[in-house]
Amino acid sequence: MNIIEKSGILAGLAGLLVMPAWSVVYASNWLEVRVVDKQTGAPVAETSVCLGTSARTDQFGAHRATSDGIVRFDDLPESSMMLTASRRGYQGRQQGLEPMAGNRVVVLNLAPGGGGPVCAAATSADVQPQAAGELEITAVRVSPDSALSSGAQVAVxxxxxxxxxxxxxxxxxxxxxxxxxxxxxKNRFTLSKGKGVKRLYVQVRRLVEVKGATIESLSPVKVVPYRRY
Known part of the structure; x- marks a missing residue:
């Protein structure tokens, strides 16, 4: 075998090694979530399921489970994510997901009860969107908490x-x-250490139960400066 023939074989092998890498980079992943009752194993329909990050729990979508307790998210990136599920009559739950290198099915068990994390998946046709400006912070007043001598505690x-x-x-x-x-x-808040101007970020919300789903309405964030002496 001469040098030219060997070069051709090596080039062909190099091409075979490169092709799969491109397919992985541009592939889209999907996630299927199956929500079941922790005690009975039965599907929990109408569960609100959010997929996102700790900073924004619905970044990649928010849906309500079908009658089979299933929710599907498509075209997902290969990154770590946070799964949040909630339904009336059950304890809300959050679960971290490792970076996705392919498609995945996750079974999420919900325990009967209440409380826990909340996902707001307002997908029912009978749920009307909140009118702009309906929930808004009009004013924030920060003052030293008279109940305590420490300057770190304030009343908002x-x-x-x-x-x-x-x-x-x-x-x-x-x-x-x-x-x-x-x-x-009056809402108590503990300031960080050190004197000087502190920036307080304040937000309010309203939770409404609609056909087993918890709907969350958020106000815009209000930023208030406060000087700690």
Whole structure:
């Protein structure tokens, strides 16, 4: 075998090795979620299922399960994701997913009860979208908490246009580590260490149950500066 023939064979082998790599890069993945009752194993229909990240739980979609308890998400990236499921009469659940290198089926068990994470999948035809500006923070007042001597604790008073049930407050725009709390006339918040101007991010929401699905209405985020002495 001469040098030219050997070169041709090597080039052909190189082409075979390269082709599969291109197909993997451009392939789209799908995820099928099957929601079942943890105690009985029966499908849980009308479950609200969100797929996204910890910062935005519905980034890749929010749907309600069929009568077979199945939800499908298509054209997904090869990255880590967060799965959130909730339904009236069950405890909401979140589950992290490793980066997808192909199609996947996940069985999600929901325990009877209540509470837990919430997914807002308003897909029923009878659910009307919220009118723009219906839920909005009109004013925020931050003052030292008179109940405590420490300057780290403040009282946050939130005025809202529309009906809101809960509030969350943080010093970061992504609300990392912030939990939803019942909205009160005065909402306590602990500032970060150090004196100076703090930026507080405030948001309210309303939760409504519609045919077994929990619908979430969020207000725009209000940013308020506050100086800690």
């Amino acid at each position: 008073t939130v005025s809202v246009s529309g009906k809101a049930d809960q509030v969350r407050i943080a010093e970061t725009a992504d609300f990392a580590g912030a939990k939803w709390m019942d909205l009160k006339p």
